Amino acid sequence: MRAEVLAVGTELVLGDVVDTNSAWIARRLAGAGVDSHFQTKVGDNVERIEAALRTALARSDAVVVCGGLGPTPDDVTREALARVMDVAMVRDDEVLERIRRRFEERGRPMPPSNERQAEVPEGAVVIEQRRGTAPGLICPLGDQVVYAVPGVPHEMSEMVDRAVVPDLEQRRGGRAVIASRVVRTWGEDESALAERLAPRIEALDRSPNPTLAFLASGMEGIKVRITAKAATAAEADALLDAEEAELRAILGRRVLGVDEETMESVLAALLGDAGLTLGLAESMTGGLIAARCSEAPGSSAWFRGGVVSYASEVKFDLLGVPEGPVVSERAAAAMASGARRCVGADVGLSVTGVAGPQTQDGMPVGTVFVGVALGDDVGTTQLRLGGDRTAIRRTASSAALDELRQRLLDHAG
Numbered sequence: 001m002r003a004e005v006l007a008v009g010t011e012l013v014l015g016d017v018v019d020t021n022s023a024w025i026a027r028r029l030a031g032a033g034v035d036s037h038f039q040t041k042v043g044d045n046v047e048r049i050e051a052a053l054r055t056a057l058a059r060s061d062a063v064v065v066c067g068g069l070g071p072t073p074d075d076v077t078r079e080a081l082a083r084v085m086d087v088a089m090v091r092d093d094e095v096l097e098r099i100r101r102r103f104e105e106r107g108r109p110m111p112p113s114n115e116r117q118a119e120v121p122e123g124a125v126v127i128e129q130r131r132g133t134a135p136g137l138i139c140p141l142g143d144q145v146v147y148a149v150p151g152v153p154h155e156m157s158e159m160v161d162r163a164v165v166p167d168l169e170q171r172r173g174g175r176a177v178i179a180s181r182v183v184r185t186w187g188e189d190e191s192a193l194a195e196r197l198a199p200r201i202e203a204l205d206r207s208p209n210p211t212l213a214f215l216a217s218g219m220e221g222i223k224v225r226i227t228a229k230a231a232t233a234a235e236a237d238a239l240l241d242a243e244e245a246e247l248r249a250i251l252g253r254r255v256l257g258v259d260e261e262t263m264e265s266v267l268a269a270l271l272g273d274a275g276l277t278l279g280l281a282e283s284m285t286g287g288l289i290a291a292r293c294s295e296a297p298g299s300s301a302w303f304r305g306g307v308v309s310y311a312s313e314v315k316f317d318l319l320g321v322p323e324g325p326v327v328s329e330r331a332a333a334a335m336a337s338g339a340r341r342c343v344g345a346d347v348g349l350s351v352t353g354v355a356g357p358q359t360q361d362g363m364p365v366g367t368v369f370v371g372v373a374l375g376d377d378v379g380t381t382q383l384r385l386g387g388d389r390t391a392i393r394r395t396a397s398s399a400a401l402d403e404l405r406q407r408l409l410d411h412a413g
Helices: 021-031 046-057 077-085 093-105 112-118 153-171 190-206 233-254 263-274 288-295 312-319 329-343 389-412
Strands: 003-008 039-042 062-066 089-091 119-121 125-127 136-141 144-149 177-185 211-216 222-230 255-258 278-282 303-308 347-353 367-374 377-384
Touching: 003 021, 003 046, 021 039, 021 062, 021 153, 021 177, 039 046, 046 062, 046 077, 046 144, 062 153, 077 089, 077 119, 077 136, 077 144, 093 112, 112 119, 119 136, 125 153, 136 153, 144 153, 177 233, 190 211, 190 222, 190 233, 222 233, 233 255, 255 263, 263 288, 263 389, 278 288, 278 329, 288 303, 288 389, 303 312, 303 329, 312 329, 329 347, 329 367, 329 377, 347 389, 367 389, 377 389
Parallel strands: 003 039, 003 062, 062 144, 278 303, 278 347
Antiparallel strands: 089 119, 125 136, 136 144, 177 222, 177 255, 211 222, 347 367, 367 377
16 A cells, blocks of 8 residues: 655745654554655645645555644635545534534633534544544545544644554555664765665665665765565564675675664774773864764763864873874874873874865865774874865764774774
8 A cells, every 4th residue: 555645734835844744644654564655745725735635646545634624714625625525515513512612621612713624525534633623534535545634743643643544554454564774884975885785786676675775964974774564563673684684794894883873872882892981182073072972871981081182282282292293193193192191091082184274284175184092002094075164074073983983893803
């Protein structure tokens, strides 16, 4: 079964309100094993809503319409549904009485405008409203169906879970599960990663369950989303497990974690397993790495602190960097050792470079040096990053953390 979401509201089309309802509904559809390939937004206009509904029904078995069920003149979803169903609007006295009681419970008289909410397309099944005044609708159209739910999020979510998803499951003749897992990677851009995974993608094309999709996410690297469909959650998880293993075998250490695992949480686990603490020395990143480390739950157990050595004199006087260029391998190595010494940590991580707009020490914008002091070894890595000043600083923070991750993996053997 294919279902799609149609969000109604001029405020959504103008960008005054962000459409979070469609994303929420899509997750519920996936959880019920219903394929959902389209989401549409349309303004409060009966002709345009009708047109959007007809377009949706031309390609999907079910449509979930969200919004436009209120009491004001611009709430015209009911009228558009009646046009698509080719039926008249009729008053549902039971719905009207429920709305009136709802106002009485609040100690207020029902405004005459709310009577519009008791007008429903003939043949539609009313979904009882339990949190507000706008009832939902189940509108059969032969083998197809349109569901209409309120746009108020807490009203919408209750109605979708109570009435829409169960009805969809019954219509499709049983429950299925669509599950996803995100494999997080670092170290290659999207095109390079796609080339590396091309043979695997071709193999999946011949039997497209599970499927792979790429999600670029800036300083979080490239995410590869695995999506599987199965009769049960256990079977879907087994498909995800198998595909994750395939990706790890191909990508190796480029995989840093899955789902909610971040660079910081992975480092926390590596440092914790090794019983090591971390100290930082940051120049161009200006404390970005320290902020990310301190945001990780339980970071006080492994993060000792850091030195933001933005001025060259701080590098010389506090971290023991030799006089000379501060954008260099030698400076990065000295900063890493100095960070370890200054905060009494087992491991030192440093970053120095040129974020722009001008060159420094003869180095072009985007030049970054990362230093890691671990055990008796002090190693450095040079990077060339692109983008504007903000992008370079953010990418440098992730690249430095990944360099530490790689060194810790080597240290663990």
